[in-house]
Amino acid sequence: MSVTRENILAELDRIQLPDGGSLVSHEMVRALSVEGGQVRFVIEAANPEDARKMEPIRAAAVKLIEELPGVDGVSAVLTAHAPAQSAQKAPPQKAPAPDLKIGGHPKPQAAKIKPAGVKRIISVGSGKGGVGKSTVSANLAVALARAGKRVGLLDADIYGPSQPRMMGISGKPQASADNQLLPPEAYGVKVMSIGLMLEEGQAVVWRGPMLMGALQQFLTEVAWGDLDVLIVDLPPGTGDVLLTLAQKSELAGAIMVSTPQDVALLDARKGIDMLNRLEVPLIGLIENMSVYVCPKCGHEEHVFGQGGVEAEAKKIGAPLLAQLPIDLETRLGGDEGRPIAAGPGVMSEAYQRLAGRLIEAGVI
Numbered sequence: 001m002s003v004t005r006e007n008i009l010a011e012l013d014r015i016q017l018p019d020g021g022s023l024v025s026h027e028m029v030r031a032l033s034v035e036g037g038q039v040r041f042v043i044e045a046a047n048p049e050d051a052r053k054m055e056p057i058r059a060a061a062v063k064l065i066e067e068l069p070g071v072d073g074v075s076a077v078l079t080a081h082a083p084a085q086s087a088q089k090a091p092p093q094k095a096p097a098p099d100l101k102i103g104g105h106p107k108p109q110a111a112k113i114k115p116a117g118v119k120r121i122i123s124v125g126s127g128k129g130g131v132g133k134s135t136v137s138a139n140l141a142v143a144l145a146r147a148g149k150r151v152g153l154l155d156a157d158i159y160g161p162s163q164p165r166m167m168g169i170s171g172k173p174q175a176s177a178d179n180q181l182l183p184p185e186a187y188g189v190k191v192m193s194i195g196l197m198l199e200e201g202q203a204v205v206w207r208g209p210m211l212m213g214a215l216q217q218f219l220t221e222v223a224w225g226d227l228d229v230l231i232v233d234l235p236p237g238t239g240d241v242l243l244t245l246a247q248k249s250e251l252a253g254a255i256m257v258s259t260p261q262d263v264a265l266l267d268a269r270k271g272i273d274m275l276n277r278l279e280v281p282l283i284g285l286i287e288n289m290s291v292y293v294c295p296k297c298g299h300e301e302h303v304f305g306q307g308g309v310e311a312e313a314k315k316i317g318a319p320l321l322a323q324l325p326i327d328l329e330t331r332l333g334g335d336e337g338r339p340i341a342a343g344p345g346v347m348s349e350a351y352q353r354l355a356g357r358l359i360e361a362g363v364i
């Protein structure tokens with residue numbers, strides 16, 4: 001039996017808060033997603049102090065949902081409207097970080113935002129989570145830097161920022177003299193991520209306007225300097241972030257990552273529809289985890305199906321930019337903060353070809 005959003009909300013409504021209301025009646029359940037048996041949601045408290053006190057409620061909510069038939073895993077995070085200023089222990093730093101209340105409401109803005117020195121902004125998205133969009137973003141950024149381009153990588157996967165881990169970066173960003181956030185650099189790429197602004201294990205999820213505020217800040221209050229390209233790693237799906245980016249910034253184009261699996265493709269199609277509606281040019285598709293090649297015997301196994309992304313690209317008349325196999329070193333490199341594209345080997349060469357192709361096509 002598959003579990004639905006309604007089942008989840010009905011269960012969460014049973015958890016009483018001290019004032020007699022529930023998480024649901026107080027509209028504290030946010031970003032609820034049910035994918036297969038995986039349930040993810042956020043409990044949004046009014047302020048950081050309340051959020052801290054609500055840990056037992058979060059734990060009770062997880063326990064309750066885990067017991068529902070059809071649920072394989074539950075991830076619930078507590079968040080508040082803005083990170084606490086006083087209680088956070090920042091690592092030692094040379095200059096104090098600017099008071100960026102990341103996630104605040106956006107400031108009114110007439111024109112579209114593109115940081116002054118940034119030539120173009122390109123998004124990397126996927127319809128479905130877990131298809132390797134962040135891996136591709138990180139490695140593409142590194143390969144472009146190796147090809148001599150000035151590259152920035154903005155982790156806009158605000159619900160699950162993974163670029164600090166993938167690029168091997170930690171610690172809060174420093175502030176520049178004019179109170180801008182200085183993006184740390186790794187493998188020749190300037191990186192900024194909400195993950196760098198949070199304490200370990202802390203998660204923040206915002207309502208639409210707060211999300212727009214965060215993105216606006218990442219575009220305007222980070223000292224990106226002169227860049228040939230700013231690659232934006234989007235959260236999966238066709239949600240608020242792409243919409244905000246397309247409407248509020250000058251998005252030069254989008255790359256869509258998918259596995260050949262039907263469900264990933266179906267979701268990618270929805271993402272492409274959204275790009276069309278927003279009039280964002282689709283630069284091309286990347287098929288990730290296209291095939292598994294046995295390192296011992298060379299046998300090829302099409303774990304997620306075969307040819308799906310290529311057929312889709314043909315159908316919609318978009319370039320298939322790369323077909324990247326399942327590769328253990330790619331995963332290990334991502335987990336250890338050493339992007340595969342930074343070293344030698346066939347996968348690194350594949351990313352260099354991808355970067356070369358985009359440069360030759362004049363996309364970057």
Ligand SMILES: Nc1ncnc2c1ncn2[C@@H]1O[C@H](COP(=O)(O)OP(=O)(O)OP(=O)(O)O)[C@@H](O)[C@H]1O
Nearest residue numbers: 129130131132133134135236325326327330331334
């Ligand atoms: N070609 C590949 N071969 C092997 N493992 C891969 C490959 N691409 C990605 N992975 C691994 O798959 C997992 C998911 O990748 P990644 O986090 O990049 O996906 P995502 O689409 O950004 O996911 P999310 O929806 O969580 O943001 C990671 O462990 C990553 O190392």
